[in-house]
Amino acid sequence: MEVEVKLRxxxxxxxxxxxxxxxxxxxxxxxxxxxxxDGSNSELSSNLAILRVRFSRPxxxxxxxxxxxxxxPVISDGIFRMEEVEEPLDPTLARACIAEPWRLLSVDSxxxxxxxxxxxxxxGRGKGLVCLGGFRNVRAVYEWQGLKLEVDxxxxxxxxxxxxxxxxxxxxxxxxxxxxxxxENGIGFSYSETSKFAVFRSGKLPSYAK
Numbered sequence: 001m002e003v004e005v006k007l008r009x010x011x012x013x014x015x016x017x018x019x020x021x022x023x024x025x026x027x028x029x030x031x032x033x034x035x036x037x038d039g040s041n042s043e044l045s046s047n048l049a050i051l052r053v054r055f056s057r058p059x060x061x062x063x064x065x066x067x068x069x070x071x072x073p074v075i076s077d078g079i080f081r082m083e084e085v086e087e088p089l090d091p092t093l094a095r096a097c098i099a100e101p102w103r104l105l106s107v108d109s110x111x112x113x114x115x116x117x118x119x120x121x122x123x124g125r126g127k128g129l130v131c132l133g134g135f136r137n138v139r140a141v142y143e144w145q146g147l148k149l150e151v152d153x154x155x156x157x158x159x160x161x162x163x164x165x166x167x168x169x170x171x172x173x174x175x176x177x178x179x180x181x182x183x184e185n186g187i188g189f190s191y192s193e194t195s196k197f198a199v200f201r202s203g204k205l206p207s208y209a210k
Contacts, residue, residue, distance in 0.1 A: 001082070001084075002081070002083070002084040002167065003081050003169070003171050004079070004165050004168065005079055005166045005174050005178060006078055006079075006080050006165050007163065007164050007178060007189045008189060008190050008191070008206065009164060009189050010187075010190070011162065012160070014162065014189065015151065015153060017185060017186070017187045018151055019151060022144060022149065022151065027143055028140075029059055029138065029139065029140045030056050030057065030137075030139040030140075031056070031057045032055070032056045032136065032139055033054070033055040033136050034052055034054050034134045034135055034137060034196070035052065035053045035132075035133065035134040036050060036133070036134050037051040037131055037132065038129070038130055039120060039122050039128070040126065040127065041126075043122055043127070044122075045201075048072060049069065049120065050068075050069070051067075051068075051069055051104075051112075051116060051129075052067070052070070052197075053065065053066070053067055053104075054068065055091065055094065064088070065089045065091040066088060066089065067088070067089040067094075067110065067112055067113075068084060071084075073195065075195075077191050078191030078192055079171045079175065080192070085111070085115075087110060087111065089107075093107070097131070101128065101129035101130055101131045102128050102129065104129055105122060105129055132201075134200065135155060135157070135196070137153065137155070138152070138153040139152050144181075147168075147177065148167065149164055149165075150164070150165045150166065154196055158203055159205045161199060161205060163196075164189075192206075193206065194206060
């Protein structure tokens with residue numbers, strides 16, 4: 001189970017303010033491309049599951065490709081809880097899967113793909129995958145007050161969102177720490193109410209009511 005604090009930043013000015021404050025604590029920046037897949041009959045999304053391939057370049061070097069399956073999200077007051085499993089994926093195969101999604105179901109060595117077939121019934125006749133497209137994200141990572149803060153600039157075809165995230169074993173405590181940081185530095189924010197994937201699928205940027 002993945003547990004994260006997620007607070008949406010008001011705008012690019014808020015993003016810049018937070019980035020400037022945290023700059024002494026910067027550890028790396030990740031350039032991410034996120035591509036999503038669903039069953040041809042929405043077998044995954046209709047069951048609140050997400051299949052994602054992420055291409056990531058830490059500090060512009062050493063590219064990594066990760067396949068992940070997320071399921072059963074629960075979102076409340078800026079705290080996200082979700083089942084998540086991840087595994088590495090060959091980058092050449094991953095690129096080929098964007099144009100030919102059926103290739104992903106042929107990765108027999110993948111525990112995630114086996115689960116997708118068994119739990120969601122994909123892989124049979126008329127039960128293939130489709131590529132939904134995706135979005136790019138620039139993630140700056142900071143080590144601050146014992147927390148690993150990830151500050152995101154997410155670029156959709158229809159606009160840009162800004163967010164700060166933090167994986168946590170004590171999300172209520174850590175949310176208070178992050179809220180205090182933002183409030184003391186005059187940084188506008190609200191609780192994230194939807195995932196990046198949900199924003200992508202909606203085709204519009206979220207509102208910002210705290």
